[in-house]
Amino acid sequence: MSDQYAPKPEHKFTFGLWTVGNPGRDPFGPPTRPHLSPVEIVQLLGEVGAYGVNFHDNDLVPIDATPAQHDQIVKDFKKALADTGLKVPMATTNLFSDPAFKDGAFTSNDPRVRAYALSKTMKAMDLGVELGAKVYVFWGGREGVETDAAKDALEAGKRFRDALNFLTHYARDQKYDLKFALEAKPNEPRHDIYLPTTGSFLGFIETLDHPEMVGVNPEVAHEHMSGLNFMHAVAQAWDAGKLFHIDLNDQAFGRYDQDLRFGSHSIKSNFFLVKFLEDVGYPGMRHFDSHAYRTEDVEGVKDFARGSMRSYLIYKEKAKRWNEDKEIQALVKEVADVPTDGLPAIDGYSKKTADALKGFAFDRIALGARGLQYEKLDQLTIEVLLGVR
Ligand code: DIG
Ligand code: MN
Ligand code: MN
Numbered sequence: 001m002s003d004q005y006a007p008k009p010e011h012k013f014t015f016g017l018w019t020v021g022n023p024g025r026d027p028f029g030p031p032t033r034p035h036l037s038p039v040e041i042v043q044l045l046g047e048v049g050a051y052g053v054n055f056h057d058n059d060l061v062p063i064d065a066t067p068a069q070h071d072q073i074v075k076d077f078k079k080a081l082a083d084t085g086l087k088v089p090m091a092t093t094n095l096f097s098d099p100a101f102k103d104g105a106f107t108s109n110d111p112r113v114r115a116y117a118l119s120k121t122m123k124a125m126d127l128g129v130e131l132g133a134k135v136y137v138f139w140g141g142r143e144g145v146e147t148d149a150a151k152d153a154l155e156a157g158k159r160f161r162d163a164l165n166f167l168t169h170y171a172r173d174q175k176y177d178l179k180f181a182l183e184a185k186p187n188e189p190r191h192d193i194y195l196p197t198t199g200s201f202l203g204f205i206e207t208l209d210h211p212e213m214v215g216v217n218p219e220v221a222h223e224h225m226s227g228l229n230f231m232h233a234v235a236q237a238w239d240a241g242k243l244f245h246i247d248l249n250d251q252a253f254g255r256y257d258q259d260l261r262f263g264s265h266s267i268k269s270n271f272f273l274v275k276f277l278e279d280v281g282y283p284g285m286r287h288f289d290s291h292a293y294r295t296e297d298v299e300g301v302k303d304f305a306r307g308s309m310r311s312y313l314i315y316k317e318k319a320k321r322w323n324e325d326k327e328i329q330a331l332v333k334e335v336a337d338v339p340t341d342g343l344p345a346i347d348g349y350s351k352k353t354a355d356a357l358k359g360f361a362f363d364r365i366a367l368g369a370r371g372l373q374y375e376k377l378d379q380l381t382i383e384v385l386l387g388v389r
Helices: 038-048 067-084 111-130 153-173 198-205 220-225 230-239 267-280 298-324 326-336 351-359 364-369 374-385
Strands: 013-016 052-056 090-092 135-139 179-183 214-216 286-288
Touching: 013 298, 038 052, 038 067, 038 298, 090 111, 111 153, 153 179, 153 198, 179 198, 198 214, 198 230, 220 230, 230 267, 267 298, 267 374, 286 298, 298 326, 298 374, 326 374
Parallel strands: 013 052, 013 286, 052 090, 090 135, 135 179, 179 214
Antiparallel strands: none
């Protein structure tokens, strides 16, 4: 019997090279797993049933590779993609590991570093497009400060805008079919990272030369680090037509960026996130930007990858149950189903409507006295999640 929670290409599950390739290093200890080459990672993702693989330039081609090494690595990677059928939907640049970027890349105080970041990003865009990427992510991990004495926040924002404008013009000049997706994070590795939330980026995008090319790549862990409701950030991005990509993982509030296996911690918020994505028909990639526990060997990494995709599909099935549960849907309908006789109809603004609303006798006591049955509705939701409905 086929497993209803087995991943299929149409689910569009993707992983970055750096995710299943994470060697288990953390700030307090060395790697616990052997290094996997890009080819070995592609083969692993093919084995577990992923649709695609994403990469930072230097996940694939080491920063000090010779041109001949670059060409061989790309050739081998393309063969692994052909052998497994995996796609490359997204690419990005590592502008955070090399010490040159220790004070930021696009926002660095050093104009040479800012110029190097543009050059490195253009070459990485070229490689991403060559391998089929249609979305290009920008995560400004080092775009921030430990002390605001170091940098004028307005100037930093201007530098970031100038860099993104330059790169959207480059993509247009190259006639790349590429959309940019900006990924927010409030802190780590910097004390404070500029543009810390998805909402910050949604406002920033409108100040760019080509806002139509630029959207967001919200990450669960990063909005949770700010103590925010991730699905609300995603809903705002979707409403703005800017949900170009998404980084799925999990995260306990108030902690460092845990990048946990999707669905493994925040059960209820994961449910409402998957329900939202499926209800609106989000067409993009379901990218797992996360990694296995440091305790795991390579078989444990496969368990992590399989669990990420399986959990998404289980939450998807729970969302279908919730949408089809007669008692739940009756409660959802009932809460909005109220007598409005005599209430002025509001269909946009008009002087007539404004006067009618100002003149209407509202019974605020009755409005406040009404019971909304959200305890029952949430209990039924929990029972769907606990598998008793
Ligand atoms: C971290 O959450 C960031 C980097 O891994 C990468 O630049 C981006 C891609 O999804 N996410
Ligand atoms: Mn993260
Ligand atoms: Mn991410």
